[in-house]
Amino acid sequence: MTRPVVMPTALRRARLQGLLLVLALLALTVASFISLDLQWGQMFSAESARSMGRFVGEFFPPDLSPEFLRRVAWAGAETLAMSALGTLLAALAGLALALPAAHAPGQRQALLRRPVRWLLNLLRSIPELVWASLLLIAAGLGPMAGTLALALHTSGVLGRLFADALENAPTASVLALRAQGAGRLQVFLYASLPEVLPQLISYTLYRWENNIRAAAVLGVVGAGGLGQMLSFHLSLFQMGKTAALVGAMLILVLLVDAASDRLRRALA
Structure with a gap:
């Protein structure tokens, strides 16, 4: 007669x-759902449907005049540059912060x-819009504040992701190098970094996609790019120009998503 299978106490506790x-x-x-007054x-x-139909109808036809499209293209390039530079700065800062934030295998808990x-x-925890609003006081209106806001917020995100990736990486090569007397920098460059580099690049590309959208929104508070133009023309109820700007944002996001996907596939 077979004995009944007894579930381990740890598994029962985890399921509970x-x-x-x-x-x-x-x-x-x-x-x-109960506490919110959802109408x-x-x-x-x-x-409501008729009001939304009238509002959407005001977006057509979009303003496609050559002079306005040149301004939109310049603002789009500014938004792209903000997102790329902000992501690059965040990746460097995040990696620098991830090293002391990650628990190194075979070592005692670091004080930092x-x-x-x-x-x-x-x-x-501080959104990009709040960072941009704070930095506008120091950096003034324009893309400088937006770039720094993206870099600060994304540094926190990438730093945490990078630290978790370093902690979860295979430890065999790390312990082998450490047993041979290699220093911490050598262990990181020749053991830890090669193990997690594809994952770090994937995280960085994903955050770049998010930062394109965030950079477009940051212009609402005066941080430059497409968002600043969108806020200006929307406040004047120039819906044709607003429609062209929304279309430019969509095209820019789709292009960056496609480029990021191709880069990830190439790296994989």
């Missing part, structure tokens, strides 16, 4: 914790690990 977490999330979702009936009413992780939490 997972069930409690799911129940807590469901309760939070239900409480959110679903008004949103999907016939009057927890403070650096707090710093990464602070950087990514």
